[in-house]
Amino acid sequence: MNKVSEVVKSGLCTGCGLCATAKSAHVVMERSGGFLRPSGVEKISVIEQKGIFHACPGVSSGYMDVELESGQLEDRLWGKHLSVMAGHSTDSRVRKRGSSGGVITEIATYLLVNGLVNGVVVTIYDEANPIATLTKIARTPDEVLEAVGSKYSPSSPLTVLDTIHNAQGRFAVVGKPCDVAAFRMLINEDARLLDKIPYLLSFFCAGVPSDIGNTRLVEKIGVPIEELAKFQHRGDGWPGSAIATSKENIEKKLSYNESWGQVLSKHLQYRCKLCGDGVGEAADIVAADAWECDELGYPQFSEKDGESLIIARTSKGMELLTSVIEREVVRASDIDIRLIDKMQPGQLIRRRGLHARILALKILGRNTPRYSMFRLLKYCKKVSLSEYLKNFTGSFWRAIKR
Ligand SMILES: Cc1cc2nc3c(=O)[nH]c(=O)nc-3n(C[C@H](O)[C@H](O)[C@H](O)COP(=O)(O)OP(=O)(O)OC[C@H]3O[C@@H](n4cnc5c(N)ncnc54)[C@H](O)[C@@H]3O)c2cc1C
Known part of the structure; x- marks a missing residue:
């Protein structure tokens, strides 16, 4: 290709x-x-x-094969990092409305308020089509707050590139790992962009569900799609609920476990299933859900105050994270990186299985993202032969059927 x-x-x-x-x-x-x-x-x-x-x-394949910065450590599974923490916004309103601990919103707001950037690229819901998204440059804290929460829907943050090129000032970008990896590649090749986009923020991503999945979700919640006036996938607690509001202003909810686990995760984009970077390796700071798991490793989705896993990947990200903690807009403390294995079982399984899945596609002569197979091999170091073969044959047969 x-x-x-x-x-x-x-x-x-x-x-x-x-x-x-x-x-x-x-x-x-x-x-x-x-x-x-x-x-x-x-x-x-x-x-x-x-x-x-x-x-x-x-x-x-994202930003996976880049030299380490001085002081950066590399974990075989979770990538480059300078610090690994768990924490949340100290503003209870942001913490409640955020997907997990409201950390991305808080950091983006900090960047704006302190003049470190003039705008933040965010993703908001589209009023004309409530399950869809729009990319926007937020220029005030209120606009950053308007974008709070995960939208498990397709989004196209790179479309703002022209606006950024033509606008005065500097911008932070919040995007999925794949969006941020593309921004990072562009920044590395264009010195003007390096100056214009000083910060890249991302989140762990298990994949983008389709409009079809979202329509099924809204109907499962109990609102006919043509009657839908407003929608949100998460927020208002942790993990929060999917909330559909009808044109008659009737609000109906479905738990995160049911909405993501039973509906949306069954409608993921094909490319996302081949993703080797659901963990935002190209970002300066990446946030995720700091799930607590039961003894079988299954995340507990009972409602609690929001808590984010926060990884500062670059020295710039580390400096920023240190500032927001010192200014007490984010409260966070160090955690052992091995705790992520328990917090993010889905991402762990995905990374461990990638080598087998890509190999199956290559053998069938299918197009795949450009991966270093050597790197993928590192992810499956402790994978048993039966787990490897299960991934391989599953991918092989699915590809033949497709
Ligand atoms: C498609 C998708 C899959 C995800 N998968 C995982 C996962 O596997 N594991 C995990 O721990 N977390 C996952 N998350 C991220 C998680 O839901 C939270 O975003 C993360 O915990 C950060 O929370 P926060 O409270 O700091 O973010 P918030 O303060 O709520 O900020 C969220 C930010 O994300 C941006 N955003 C929201 N939706 C999109 C979108 N579709 N495209 C681009 N930008 C967007 C918004 O602009 C906002 O600035 C996923 C999110 C999405 C959108």
Whole structure:
């Protein structure tokens, strides 16, 4: 593969929106098969195609094979880091509305209030289509707060690239790991962008569910999709509930365990199932749910005050995290990195199984993201032969059926 159109055709597109910023062709992001997909990519010029293809998260394997910064440690499973903490926003309103501990919202607000950036790229719900999202540059703390909470829906944060190029000032980006990896690749190649986008914030991501999954979810909650006025996947507690509000202002809820576990996780984007970077390796700071698990390793989803796992990956991220803790806008303390194995069993299983899944696809001659198989081998160091074979054969047969 060496063209964006081939990425889309082979089902590897993440819908990030990078190709919609092409200058040589009119490319727009459209809803297709329940996801956001670019149309018009065939017309992008050969030269422009090259640059976009290089950073395209559909094929690029994130930011995994980069040299360590001084002081950075590398964990075989959880990647580069300078500190690993658990914590939450000290503003009880942000902590309650945040997906986990409201840490991303708090850090983004801190960046704005202290003039470290002039805007933050965030993802909000689309009022015209309540299960869908829009990318926005938040310029005030209220606008950052408006974007609080995880939207388990397709989003295209890279579409703001032109606006950032043309605007005055500096910007932080909040995005999924794949979005942030694409931003990082672009920043590394363009000194102007390095100055314009000083901070990249991300979260652990298990994959993007489709519109079809979201429609099923809304109907399971008990609101016909055409009657839906407002929707939120999480927030208002931890893990919080999915809340659908009808046009008659009737509010209905479904627990996180039922909404994510029983509906949305069954409707993930194909590329997400091949993802090796659900942990935001390219971010300066990445946050996730600091789930508590039972003795069988299954996360407990009983309602509690929100708590985030927070990983500072770069020295810039570490400096920022130290500042928000010193200014007491975030309260956090160190945890042992091995605790993440227990907090994030889903991500652990996914990383351990990736080598087998990619190998199965390669043997079948299918297109896959560009991975170093050697790196993937590191993730499955302690995997038993039966677990390996289960992943391999599962992927093999699913690919043949597809
Ligand atoms: C699709 C998806 C899958 C996820 N999978 C996992 C997982 O496997 N494990 C885990 O621990 N956590 C996962 N999360 C992240 C988790 O839900 C929280 O975002 C994380 O704990 C940070 O919480 P917070 O309270 O600090 O974030 P908040 O303060 O609530 O801020 C959330 C930020 O995320 C941004 N955002 C929300 N939705 C999107 C989107 N679709 N695209 C781009 N940006 C968005 C918003 O702009 C907002 O700034 C996922 C989130 C999403 C959107």
